[in-house]
Structure formats: structure tokens, C-alpha cells
Amino acid sequence: MLFYFPEKMVKERLQAIRARIAAAAARVGRDPDGIALVCVTKEVGIEMIREAVAVGATDIGENRVQEALAKYRSMQAAAGIRWHMIGHLQTNKAKAAVGIFDLIHSVDNLRLAQEIQKQAQLAKKMQAILIEVNVSGEKAKYGVDASSLESLVSSISGMNNIMLLGLMAMAPFSDDPQRARPYFKMLKEMRDGLRRYNCGNIDMKHLSMGMSADFEVAIEEGADMVRIGSAIFK
Numbered sequence: 341m342l343f344y345f346p347e348k349m350v351k352e353r354l355q356a357i358r359a360r361i362a363a364a365a366a367r368v369g370r371d372p373d374g375i376a377l378v379c380v381t382k383e384v385g386i387e388m389i390r391e392a393v394a395v396g397a398t399d400i401g402e403n404r405v406q407e408a409l410a411k412y413r414s415m416q417a418a419a420g421i422r423w424h425m426i427g428h429l430q431t432n433k434a435k436a437a438v439g440i441f442d443l444i445h446s447v448d449n450l451r452l453a454q455e456i457q458k459q460a461q462l463a464k465k466m467q468a469i470l471i472e473v474n475v476s477g478e479k480a481k482y483g484v485d486a487s488s489l490e491s492l493v494s495s496i497s498g499m500n501n502i503m504l505l506g507l508m509a510m511a512p513f514s515d516d517p518q519r520a521r522p523y524f525k526m527l528k529e530m531r532d533g534l535r536r537y538n539c540g541n542i543d544m545k546h547l548s549m550g551m552s553a554d555f556e557v558a559i560e561e562g563a564d565m566v567r568i569g570s571a572i573f574k
């Protein structure tokens with residue numbers, strides 16, 4: 341007979357991930373406290389999310405607005421959780437997204453930014469966002485093309501209810517995390533270059549990059565937000 345203790349399991353896995361984050365940070369002389377662990381709970385049940393929060397998870401990442409909405413409502417009691425939208429966001433879901441997310445990582449076109457601005461203004465909210473960049477240039481990937489990034493940033497600089505806090509990207513899928521390194525380097529270079537836009541509603545401080553398979557490489561390359569799902573919950 342096999343017994344599962346999900347709470348213990350999640351706790352141990354979170355501890356193991358934190359230790360790996362700390363080790364990766366130490367390798368490049370960074371402070372691990374400056375790296376946010378976004379626990380990606382897509383397709384993860386509410387009980388498991390509660391367990392994760394009970395053992396210290398503070399940042400929850402979801403990739404579908406509907407699924408996130410249901411979870412957000414049943415987690416209301418757990419104060420202090422920050423909700424992250426990490427998946428592709430359709431313009432017609434912007435209103436719901438503005439209603440629940442502390443940070444939207446996946447803004448990748450002007451029309452979406454304009455709709456977020458409009459909904460945030462109606463909600464009297466300052467909506468924090470990141471721009472998702474298609475660093476690999478693969479056609480099937482979401483994210484703004486590198487060539488259109490600067491004009492999107494420039495447009496957003498005029499949007500009073502949006503706070504642009506940095507960039508997000510996904511490296512192409514690979515069995516070898518080292519293959520992700522050049523893409524992470526590229527994203528950091530783009531972010532560093534865009535710092536000259538820092539002003540009123542732009543503060544290019546965050547780099548959201550790295551998932552279960554490649555977060556250590558991402559941290560070595562400057563990530564300050566890693567989005568980890570399967571290494572904690574599967």
C-alpha cells in the first residue's frame with residue numbers, strides 16, 4: 341500500500357527548488373532573495389495549491405484566465421498571494437485578467453496593451469506588465485518579434501494605467517538546458533538596451549525567464565523571476 345503525503349511532497353520539492361535557485365545564484369555572485377519563484381499551477385488542483393501556499397509559496401502563475409479566475413476565487417482567503425498571468429492573453433480576456441493578476445507577463449502586441457490600458461483605467465488600477473519576446477523567432481511561438489519590441493515599449497510609455505516592468509521569454513524546447521543560454525543572454529541584452537526608456541511608467545527591472553528544465557541557466561544569465569511548474573507539482 342502506498343500513501344501519498346502531498347503536503348510533504350510539495351514542501352520538499354519547493355525546498356529542493358529553492359536550494360537549486362540559491363546555488364545557481366551563488367555561482368554568479370547574485371543574491372537569491374532577489375529571485376522570485378513563480379509556482380506555475382496550471383492544471384494543478386486547488387488542494388495542491390493550498391498546500392504550496394501553506395508551505396511558503398507566494399507567487400502563483402497561471403496560463404489560462406478562466407482557470408485562474410476559479411482558483412483566485414477559491415483562494416481569496418489566502419492573503420498575500422501574487423497572481424501571475426504567464427500564458428497567451430487574448431484581447432477579449434483583458435478585462436478579466438486586469439481583475440485578478442498582479443503581473444501579466446505575456447503582453448506581446450499593441451492592441452492587447454491598449455485594451456489592458458482601457459480596462460485598467462476603468463478599474464482604477466495600475467496594471468503591472470512584462471512584454472513577452474519571441475527570442476527564438478519560431479513562427480509558432482507567442483511574443484513580440486525583436487524588431488517590433490522597441491516600438492511597443494515606446495507606445496506603452498504613453499499609457500497611464502500600465503506599469504511596464506521588464507521582459508519575459510521562453511527558450512525553445514530542448515533536452516539540453518545549455519541550449520537555452522544564448523536566448524536568455526539575448527533577452528537580457530534587449531532588456532538592458534531598453535533601460536534608456538525608464539521613466540514614469542517604465543522600469544525595466546524584471547527578467548522573467550527559466551522553467552523547470554532550464555531555470556538554473558536562466559538565473560546564471562540574469563533572470564529575477566523563474567516560472568516553475570512540473571518540478572514542483574508533477
Ligand SMILES: *Cc1c(COP(=O)(O)O)cnc(C)c1O
Nearest residue numbers: 380403426551552567568569570
Ligand atoms: C507551463 C509554463 C511554465 C512552467 O513550465 P514547467 O516546465 O512545468 O516548469 C513556465 N512558463 C510558461 C509560459 C508556461 O506556460
